[in-house]
Amino acid sequence: MLPRNVLPVFLALFPRLVHLSYDVADKNQQEMAPWDYSMLAAPSVTDLVYLRWPDLVDLASVTDLLPRCCPRLGSLVVSCPADFQQHDISRLMESTLACPDMQVIRFQAGSLPANDPQDEPQPNVSGLRRLVVCQQAFVNLAVMSRILRAHEQTLVEFKCDETGHFDFIDVHHAPAVSLHMPALTRVQLSSSIPNVIRPFSAFLANAPGLIELVLNRMTIDDEIMTAIARLPRLQHLTFNKCRGDTDLLSLLVRESIDKGADCTLTSLCVRDASANMMWDEDVFIDMALIMTLHHIEVSAAVSDRRTLSSFAIRSFTENATRSGLANHLETLVLPVPKRNPNIRHLLSSSCQPLTSLKLIST
Numbered sequence: 001m002l003p004r005n006v007l008p009v010f011l012a013l014f015p016r017l018v019h020l021s022y023d024v025a026d027k028n029q030q031e032m033a034p035w036d037y038s039m040l041a042a043p044s045v046t047d048l049v050y051l052r053w054p055d056l057v058d059l060a061s062v063t064d065l066l067p068r069c070c071p072r073l074g075s076l077v078v079s080c081p082a083d084f085q086q087h088d089i090s091r092l093m094e095s096t097l098a099c100p101d102m103q104v105i106r107f108q109a110g111s112l113p114a115n116d117p118q119d120e121p122q123p124n125v126s127g128l129r130r131l132v133v134c135q136q137a138f139v140n141l142a143v144m145s146r147i148l149r150a151h152e153q154t155l156v157e158f159k160c161d162e163t164g165h166f167d168f169i170d171v172h173h174a175p176a177v178s179l180h181m182p183a184l185t186r187v188q189l190s191s192s193i194p195n196v197i198r199p200f201s202a203f204l205a206n207a208p209g210l211i212e213l214v215l216n217r218m219t220i221d222d223e224i225m226t227a228i229a230r231l232p233r234l235q236h237l238t239f240n241k242c243r244g245d246t247d248l249l250s251l252l253v254r255e256s257i258d259k260g261a262d263c264t265l266t267s268l269c270v271r272d273a274s275a276n277m278m279w280d281e282d283v284f285i286d287m288a289l290i291m292t293l294h295h296i297e298v299s300a301a302v303s304d305r306r307t308l309s310s311f312a313i314r315s316f317t318e319n320a321t322r323s324g325l326a327n328h329l330e331t332l333v334l335p336v337p338k339r340n341p342n343i344r345h346l347l348s349s350s351c352q353p354l355t356s357l358k359l360i361s362t
Contacts, residue, residue: 186212
């Protein structure tokens with residue numbers, strides 16, 4: 001059992017602290033218990049710049065502490081057990097608006113990787129650049145709108161897991177929030193699109209600098225896929241267990257082929273073990289005509305079977321040779337039959353730069 005309410009103790013005893021990291025060695029002792037610090041001096045203004053804390057509830061109970069005692073705070077990193085129930089951190093999130101130097105806000109499920117350089121505040125940088133919210137952190141729509149609006153010019157990374165937890169307000173009555181995010185380069189969403197960035201197609205159109213997009217367990221429609229295809233700088237695109245019509249991924253592939261050497265896409269991943277996916281063998285074959293790709297991953301089930309046929313692999317290889325993809329393709333992941341995978345066409349091809357080949361047998 002860990003002591004709860006201990007942050008004010010540290011701030012009272014060590015006002016000159018710049019970096020405070022409180023990690024839990026025993027993950028089975030993650031839960032905190034109250035600690036009476038009433039006999040200690042009240043915390044005052046400190047020099048704290050980086051705060052890494054192991055308990056979301058503990059921090060959310062002292063929401064006024066950060067802007068009052070940590071005006072120079074630049075990075076707030078909070079972890080909580082993966083099986084932890086959702087907790088409302090709206091007031092805590094809102095309090096960060098009073099921290100003018102805040103660059104990183106990260107609520108992470110489970111243990112945190114040690115010393116992530118992306119979490120460190122950067123010198124001569126102003127504005128929030130990294131926002132990560134896990135499913136255990138409940139944020140209401142009004143507060144999230146204020147956060148994104150306040151930092152729309154500086155935010156570089158936006159990651160949300162199980163994003164339905166933003167929706168205190170019904171999606172059909174959510175206010176339209178027009179965000180223009182020129183610095184945004186990485187977006188990762190899971191399960192649903194939070195109301196604050198709906199319509200998602202408009203959000204993507206207003207993020208022209210987006211380089212990496214990861215969508216997990218989401219339903220993709222024509223409007224969203226069209227917006228993705230029009231992103232001018234997108235390099236890495238991942239669909240993980242997404243749902244949608246077969247023609248949607250075909251639309252993206254055709255658009256990328258038509259761009260020729262002007263296409264920016266270098267990595268295309270379609271991951272799913274189920275049959276409810278938005279592609280078929282023809283789409284895989286056409287991927288070889290996107291001449292800019294360096295990484296292709298197809299670990300999903302095709303529409304009519306769970307593996308790629310030898311015809312599909314042979315046609316892919318022929319297209320890769322024709323388009324020039326074979327000259328620079330580095331990574332290839334694809335599903336093949338457990339018996340007689342029949343990949344001799346691929347192995348005998350001219351894909352000499354290939355450094356990683358992963359065959360998933362089903």
